[in-house]
Amino acid sequence: CNSLVFCDCLVFLWLNGWSVTYTTQSICALKGSTVKLTCSYTYRIGHKVTSTFWFTKWGTGVEPEDLGQEPEYAGRLEYHGDKKNGHNLIITDLRERDSAEYKFRFKTDQNGKYIGSPGVTLSVTDLQVKVTGGHQDKTLTCITTCTLTDNPTYIWYKNGHKVKEDTSSLYSVYFSDADSYSCAVKGREDLHSPAVCQKCWSVIYTRQSICALKGSTVNISCSYTYPSYHEIKKAFWFTKWESGKDPEDLSSVPGYEGHIEYLGDKKSDCTLRIPDLRLSDSAGYRFRFITSGERFAGSPVSLTVTDVVLEMDPTSVSERENVTLTCRTKCTLDPITVYSWYKNGQPIPNSNTYSPVYRLFSVSSEDTGRYSCAVEGHEDLPSAEETLTVTC
Structure with missing residues (x-):
């Protein structure tokens, strides 16, 4: 699965010289990746196109709103047109809530309006590892909620290290209690599934040290594993840990309140976003989680703000x-x-x-x-x- 999803022409919609041609009717893409939706359009001779845009929402009696005006897409959209009446919509940093039907609309100088319908159905999915089999002889399956476009090659990781690359989403393995496994697709190895394990405890960071500019935004990302028979009660980031005391959740520490954001949306993902970085944000950041029977903290990630x-x-x-x-x-x-x-x-x-x-x-x-x-x-x-x- 590449970071950009390209498609071939499939659908033609004609009405008295007006048409919108979408390159595909459905796309399945990974959360965090980039997708490209493409169409071309025709209109009556004598008209001149005055505006073009993509949209997802359209209420009865209400004009559809340009997707570029919606706050949730801010900074993540690119519109590209060409001389042959082609139009591309590129969406970066895909999120699950981006799943929708995307339609293209154009207007002309003679009050002509046209919408290509049906549009392109975009489904955004993440990767998950499903475990089946006996006590230790297991079959691991890298699953998604939709069928990924372009038949990707799957990559398997054991304890964070690459161990297999195959076009099959299945992996048979002797699963010891101390090992953890995750999967990714070739071309987007940065988008791992959450790791699974039987009795292991771990926090795995994407990077151990980060250098970032004052005033910029940084994401400190990690994934964590814990025994399947435990239940997560609390998960948070911290910087200071005094002997004999529990560390304090960074989101409630003066100076960080309203300054940071937790982005992890599953019980095994952990991402800390710090916008508008200050020199005083330089510190060692650690992730900690508490389960129904234990607590665990990862080693520090060193952030230097310059x-x-x-x-x-x-x-x-x-x-x-x-x-x-x-x-x-x-x-x-x-x-x-x-x-x-x-x-x-x-x-x-x-x-x-x-x-x-x-x-x-x-x-x-x-x-x-x-x-x-x-x-x-x-x-x-x-x-x-x-x-x-x-x-x-």
Whole structure:
């Protein structure tokens, strides 16, 4: 299953020269992945299309609302049109509540309106591991609530390590009490199923250390396992744990109240989202869960929050001298970082670099000004400006 789901033309709807052609009528995609819905349309000669959009909700006597105006899709939609009256809708970071019938609508300058119906039915599913068989000779099945598009290849993990890759969703295994198993599909190995185990306890983090920019948003993700005969009573994140005391749920700690969000929606997923990061959010974050008979906590995930600082050497020079600009962070940002450079608040042409160092050679009086830097993708979080003075 690829992160983008593409489809072939199947449906034509015609009415006096008006039509919407959808590339497929149904798509099954993984939660957290990206999907692409595609259509093309025709209309009467002499008309000119004035607006196009996708929608899911349409009440009697009420005009449908552009999906791009709905808050729950904010930042997750892309519309793409082409010269042949094609139209693509891309939805990222899919959620189960995105499951719906998506329809395309266009309007013309002569009050013409058309909706392609039926639309595209999108079903969003997660992965689950179903266990059947005897005491220890088990058959594991990677199941979904709908049939995934493109017949994916399944990948199996034992105690977090890859052990098998197969087109079959079944895996026969000798299941010991200490082992845990999870599955994923090829191309989206980052979207694991929750792990299953017989008597094991574990918290598995996606990353053990994170470097993030001040002002950005970070997700700290993990999955956890516990014996099947236990029942979860409470699950939460914390940073401080004093000897002899139970750690305090981070969501009720002053300074974090209203600042963090728990995203895990199953009893084996745990994701902590921290938006608008502050330097003071740098800490070791741990996940803890309490069952009907035991309690367990994972090791810390180290989060370092950094700002971007521009260093200029020197800040005052004579013409024809060189100046070195360095964009510094407290930790190494992941993935590979591209740096953007600015003069007087405007991007310097052709200045993006993989290096945090940018050099001005043989400067002139025209190079006098205020300089700053930013990390590509976070241009809204630039460094403070440093002023360069060039004298004759």
